[in-house]
Each structure stands twice: as C-alpha cells, then as structure tokens.
Amino acid sequence: MTEKHFRTSDLARELGIHPNTVRRYVDWGLVPPVERSPGGYRIFTQRHLDCLRLARMIYAAPYPGRGFRALGNEIIQNAVADDWHGALEKAHIHLEAVDAELKQADTAADVLEHWAQNMTRSSDEEPLSIGEVSRLLGVSLDVIRNAERNGLITVPRNLHNGYRLFGKKEIERLRIIRMLSRAGYSHMAILRMFLELDAGNTRNLKRVLDTPRPDEDIFTVADRWLTTLNEQKKMAEQVIVFVKRVLASGVQ
Numbered sequence: 001m002t003e004k005h006f007r008t009s010d011l012a013r014e015l016g017i018h019p020n021t022v023r024r025y026v027d028w029g030l031v032p033p034v035e036r037s038p039g040g041y042r043i044f045t046q047r048h049l050d051c052l053r054l055a056r057m058i059y060a061a062p063y064p065g066r067g068f069r070a071l072g073n074e075i076i077q078n079a080v081a082d083d084w085h086g087a088l089e090k091a092h093i094h095l096e097a098v099d100a101e102l103k104q105a106d107t108a109a110d111v112l113e114h115w116a117q118n119m120t121r122s123s124d125e126e127p128l129s130i131g132e133v134s135r136l137l138g139v140s141l142d143v144i145r146n147a148e149r150n151g152l153i154t155v156p157r158n159l160h161n162g163y164r165l166f167g168k169k170e171i172e173r174l175r176i177i178r179m180l181s182r183a184g185y186s187h188m189a190i191l192r193m194f195l196e197l198d199a200g201n202t203r204n205l206k207r208v209l210d211t212p213r214p215d216e217d218i219f220t221v222a223d224r225w226l227t228t229l230n231e232q233k234k235m236a237e238q239v240i241v242f243v244k245r246v247l248a249s250g251v252q
Contacts, residue, residue, distance in 0.1 A: 006044040014049060015056060022052065030055040032080050050246050051079050054087075057242060061235035062221045064101065064184065064228045071097060075239065079246075088243045095236040101184065102229040108183035109206040109226070112176060112193070116202040119172060127156075127165035137174055147177050150187050152194060184229075185209055186222035 012019040026034055026042070031051040034042045058072040071094040078087035134141050147153050148164075153173050155164045166174075173194075180190050189209050196208045210226040212219045221228040 003045055006049060008042055008044070011044055011049060011052060015052060017056070025052060025055060030076055030080065032082065047082070051076070054079050054239065054242060057235065057239055061231050062228050064221050064225070064232055068094070068097065068232060075243075079243075084243055084247050088240065088247065091236065091240045091243055095233070095240060098229060098233045098236050102226075102233060105183045105185070105225055105229060108179050108185070109209055111179065112209070113203070113205050115172070115176060116197055116205055119169070125168055127167045128171070130164045130166065133166045133171060133174065136171070137178060139174075139178055143178075144174065147174065151191055152177050152187065180209070184222055184225050186220060186225070188212075188216065188219065188223045189225060192216075 006014075008019045008022050011022050015022075025031060031044075031048045034044060034048065037043055055076050058076060063069045063072065071090060075087050075090045075094065078084070078090055128136065130141060130144055134144060148155055153170060155166060155170055157163065158165055177190060180193075181187075192211075192213060193205050193208050196205065201208075206226070210224050212223050216223065
C-alpha cells in the first residue's frame with residue numbers, strides 16, 4: 001500500500017496550528033528529516049505527524065525544571081530516531097520522576113499543616129546566634145538572611161548589640177522554609193502561606209501554597225507547584241498512552 005503523504009498545510013490543519021509552527025518544529029529537529037518533492041515542497045508522512053503530535057503534547061504542559069524538560073526532549077528525540085520503544089521507556093522514567101516530585105511536595109505540605117496546628121508560640125530556651133542556627137540547620141548564612149530580607153521570617157534582635165536572636169519559634173519557621181524550598185515551592189508561595197498563617201489562619205495552607213493571590217500579577221510554575229506537578233503528571237500519562245498507540249499501529 002502506498003504511504004500517505006502530507007503537505008505542511010495538511011499537518012497544520014491536523015494539529016490546529018499555523019504552518020509556520022510546523023516549519024519551526026522541523027527547523028528545531030523535532031521531526032525526522034523531511035524529503036522534498038521535485039518542486040521543492042516538503043513531503044511529510046505519518047511518522048512526521050506522530051512526532052509532531054508528541055512534541056505538541058510534551059510542550060503543552062508547563063515544565064517544573066530543567067530535569068523534566070530534558071526528559072521530555074529525550075522522549076521526542078527517541079521518537080525522531082524512530083525508536084518508539086526507547087521513547088516509551090523514557091516516558092515511564094518521566095512519569096516516575098513526576099510522581100516522586102509530587103509525593104515530596106504533598107508530604108511537605110502535609111507536614112506544614114500539622115506543624116501549623118502545633119507550632120511553638122513561645123519558649124524560655126536560650127536563643128541561638130545566626131551562626132549557630134546555620135550549623136544546626138545545615139544552611140548558609142545567606143539563606144537565613146534572604147529569608148529575613150524577603151519577609152519569610154522576622155527575627156528579634158539584642159537591644160544592646162543588634163545581634164539576631166533565634167528562639168525555638170524562629171528556628172521552627174526556618175525548618176519549614178527549608179523543607180518547602182527543597183520540595184520545590186517558591187519564596188512567593190511560602191510568603192503567601194506565612195501571611196495567612198500570621199493572620200491566624202492555620203487551615204487549608206496547602207491550598208494557599210498553591211493559589212496565587214489576585215495581586216500577584218506575575219507568577220512562576222513554582223508559585224503554584226502542586227498544580228504544575230499534577231498537570232505534568234497528566235501530560236506524562238497521556239504521552240505513555242500515545243506512544244503505546246503508535247507502537248500498536250505498527251507505523252514505527
């Protein structure tokens with residue numbers, strides 16, 4: 001049976017995109033090499049259409065970091081090389097990585113909500129210096145100073161020498177900042193949560209972490225981290241289904 005051929009306009013129509021977008025994807029190497037007709041027109045096949053669908057699917061979701069972007073690119077390049085089994089293997093690795101990141105983010109938010117219900121209000125323990133806190137938490141002095149500078153924590157000072165005095169309350173708060181930062185949440189998301197907490201709202205902090213306020217005109221994927229990861233997981237699952245469909249079709 002003669003292989004079906006497509007023109008640039010055909011692919012654009014199939015995918016609901018502008019023909020220039022198809023040309024751009026070709027230039028970026030997101031499809032296999034394209035032959036041309038004697039008249040100079042590009043000649044596409046089902047293989048090109050499948051690669052374009054895959055690339056569109058992968059690039060549609062916001063990417064939560066370079067590692068995930070790299071995995072997405074590897075899936076596409078396997079498909080471009082006509083290695084759909086390799087693409088499926090990378091797609092499963094991608095999904096596992098998203099699941100691990102999502103579990104860490106969920107766990108951190110759950111720990112936060114538990115802490116908010118039981119956090120220290122005051123303590124008679126001897127306060128620590130910034131250097132002692134740095135060693136205790138395993139973070140740099142700059143990390144602590146930045147947390148204070150960005151409004152994530154307010155540290156009382158010695159009235160005589162101006163040195164910072166970190167009590168149990170401040171140290172607990174720094175532990176929460178460290179945990180949430182390592183789990184992927186942005187400083188803006190953490191600040192948003194602390195503003196709610198300091199206003200006396202100790203419930204639904206996971207939702208607050210994931211919901212930019214109306215006055216946040218510009219926000220990044222880490223400002224709505226759980227939503228970003230869930231969207232990435234949905235895309236990763238769709239990619240696996242699509243690659244399996246291509247393999248089942250026998251086109252590869």
